[in-house]
Amino acid sequence: MKNIFIAFIVLTLGLLAYSTYQGLFVAPTEQTMGEVQRIFYYHVPSAWTAGVCFFVNFLASVVYLWKRNAAGDALAAASAEVGVTFCTIVLITGPIWARPVWGIWWTWDARLTTTLVLWLIYVSYLVLRRFSAGGQAQVLAAALAIFGFVDVPIVYMSIRWFRTQHPSPVMGGGENSGLDPAMLHAFFWNLVAFTCVGIVLMVLRYRLQILEEKVEATHAAAALQGDAR
Amino acid sequence: MTRATLLKDLRMEWRSKDAINSMLFFALLVVVIFSFAFNPTAEESRRIAGGLIWVAFLFAAVVALNQTWARELRNQVLDAYRVSPAPPNALFLAKALGNFLFVVVLEALMAPLFVVFYELRSVGPVWQLIVVALLGTWALVVNGTFFAALSIRTRSREIMLPLILFPVSIPALLAMVDATTSILTGEASPDFWLKMLAVYDVVFTAVCLLLFESVLNAE
Numbered sequence: 001m002k003n004i005f006i007a008f009i010v011l012t013l014g015l016l017a018y019s020t021y022q023g024l025f026v027a028p029t030e031q032t033m034g035e036v037q038r039i040f041y042y043h044v045p046s047a048w049t050a051g052v053c054f055f056v057n058f059l060a061s062v063v064y065l066w067k068r069n070a071a072g073d074a075l076a077a078a079s080a081e082v083g084v085t086f087c088t089i090v091l092i093t094g095p096i097w098a099r100p101v102w103g104i105w106w107t108w109d110a111r112l113t114t115t116l117v118l119w120l121i122y123v124s125y126l127v128l129r130r131f132s133a134g135g136q137a138q139v140l141a142a143a144l145a146i147f148g149f150v151d152v153p154i155v156y157m158s159i160r161w162f163r164t165q166h167p168s169p170v171m172g173g174g175e176n177s178g179l180d181p182a183m184l185h186a187f188f189w190n191l192v193a194f195t196c197v198g199i200v201l202m203v204l205r206y207r208l209q210i211l212e213e214k215v216e217a218t219h220a221a222a223a224l225q226g227d228a229r
Numbered sequence: 230m231t232r233a234t235l236l237k238d239l240r241m242e243w244r245s246k247d248a249i250n251s252m253l254f255f256a257l258l259v260v261v262i263f264s265f266a267f268n269p270t271a272e273e274s275r276r277i278a279g280g281l282i283w284v285a286f287l288f289a290a291v292v293a294l295n296q297t298w299a300r301e302l303r304n305q306v307l308d309a310y311r312v313s314p315a316p317p318n319a320l321f322l323a324k325a326l327g328n329f330l331f332v333v334v335l336e337a338l339m340a341p342l343f344v345v346f347y348e349l350r351s352v353g354p355v356w357q358l359i360v361v362a363l364l365g366t367w368a369l370v371v372n373g374t375f376f377a378a379l380s381i382r383t384r385s386r387e388i389m390l391p392l393i394l395f396p397v398s399i400p401a402l403l404a405m406v407d408a409t410t411s412i413l414t415g416e417a418s419p420d421f422w423l424k425m426l427a428v429y430d431v432v433f434t435a436v437c438l439l440l441f442e443s444v445l446n447a448e
Contacts, residue, residue, distance in 0.1 A: 065443055120396040128393055132383040139447035140379045143440045144393060147372070150436055151397050154429060158400040161421055162407065 005203065012196040019189035027186035036100050041186055043093040045194035046086045047115070053083030053198060054122065054149065061145035064138060070213060073138040076145060078205035080125055082198055087119045110160040117155045121148040230315040234323035241300070242331065248296050252289040252335045257342070259285040264346055274347040279409030282343055283402060287369060290332050291391050294373040297324050298381045310445070317442040325374040325437075332366050352415025361412065361419065364426040365405035368433065372397060375437045378444050401429050 023041035030037035056079040064072030094112065095105040106112065125148060129141045242248055263281050267273075301307045310320055343349055351358065373394055380389035408422035 065440070117396060117399050120399075124393045124396045128379065128383065128389070131385060131389055136382050136447035139443050140382060143444050144376075144379065146440065147375075147397050147433070147436060150432060151400065154400045154425075154432070158403050158425055161425075162403060 015193040019193040022186035027183045039097045041190040045191045046089040049194045049198035050083045050086035053079045058149040061142035064142045074209035078202045082201045084122050113159045114156045230319040231323045238327040248293040256285045256289040275413045279406045283405045294377045297377045317445045321441040328370045353412035361408045368401035
């Protein structure tokens with residue numbers, strides 16, 4: 001099992017190297033946006049990976065509430081942290097691209113706002129985990145995870161209505177109505193590579209979480225036996 | 230069970246008036262501070278009042294929500310609920326209804342003040358505002374009661390509630406503010422937002438009822 005995982009890490013690194021090369025050197029430069037368009041190869045795969053992580057978080061939370069297994073909770077914790085990381089990357093790379101292309105850093109458009117709210121929800125999830133202790137922390141966190149996940153489509157719907165009523169001046173400049181095949185190639189490999197990075201990070205964080213819980217349990221057992229080391 | 234708990238909470242509140250007094254005073258302070266901060270004319274205030282009103286009520290509601298479960302912690306009342314055969318959702322509904330009544334009373338008392346301080350005059354029909362208030366208050370209170378039950382189990386519980394409640398409440402708040410603004414200015418139809426609030430209420434009431442038992446029994 002361990003060997004398979006190491007092989008997977010190596011594969012991920014290879015994929016990442018290949019996709020970075022494709023994105024930075026092979027894919028053609030975009031006509032109107034220029035070099036800055038290349039951030040697209042990192043921005044969208046990060047968003048996708050964050051989405052995958054949050055979905056895993058939701059599934060793991062449901063499984064935890066149902067089966068009450070430590071694995072479900074550890075996976076939920078791991079996926080939320082990795083998801084927030086990738087979501088942060090999305091929120092940082094987005095404005096970097098938007099500034100030269102749209103002329104502004106930020107607009108309260110449906111997708112941007114939904115991503116921001118998503119980020120807020122999962123940060124509050126991490127805060128809740130940090131501030132609650134013991135066995136109940138896991139139940140509380142799992143409950144909040146389900147609330148957060150249910151909230152996302154509602155947020156998207158409401159913001160879309162909110163903003164499409166008042167058309168914003170920067171609606172143009174959106175990407176791909178038909179992507180160049182070379183761009184699609186680079187984009188696809190970045191998507192695969194980022195997903196693999198997300199999986200690697202989640203697995204590592206998951207194992208760390210399990211180890212942490214074991215250490216805590218050992219300490220608790222030692223304290224119970226009056227074994228003050 | 231729901232009725233017994235609800236009546237008990239209402240009676241306690243009637244005698245002490247803790248929650249309603251602190252909420253009222255808090256909301257009053259917010260109103261005064263906002264009017265200093267913005268100093269609006271009648272036309273402007275019609276545009277921004279939706280936001281002001283709901284932000285004030287949201288903050289004030291948090292004050293009451295934080296006290297929801299606090300009094301049940303004393304003398305291990307919550308543990309007694311847990312071992313009693315009464316259905317947990319009955320307890321939850323009683324708490325949510327109690328909070329709903331407190332916040333609605335607060336809104337009824339505060340609404341005239343907003344009219345006086347901000348020279349509000351609604352262009353759209355006033356009865357729609359009442360519908361928005363009822364749907365919106367339930368949206369805040371049902372999640373707030375649930376999240377108060379979460380935050381009571383954490384360290385620094387008073388600060389925890391807004392941290393976890395506000396992100397999830399963003400769509401409800403947006404719907405309330407926009408519905409109120411479109412009624413006050415009479416420029417747009419609030420129908421979409423009313424439907425949206427109704428959907429939000431139904432969805433999250435269901436989620437709360439589904440999950441409350443696990444949260445109450447969380448060890």
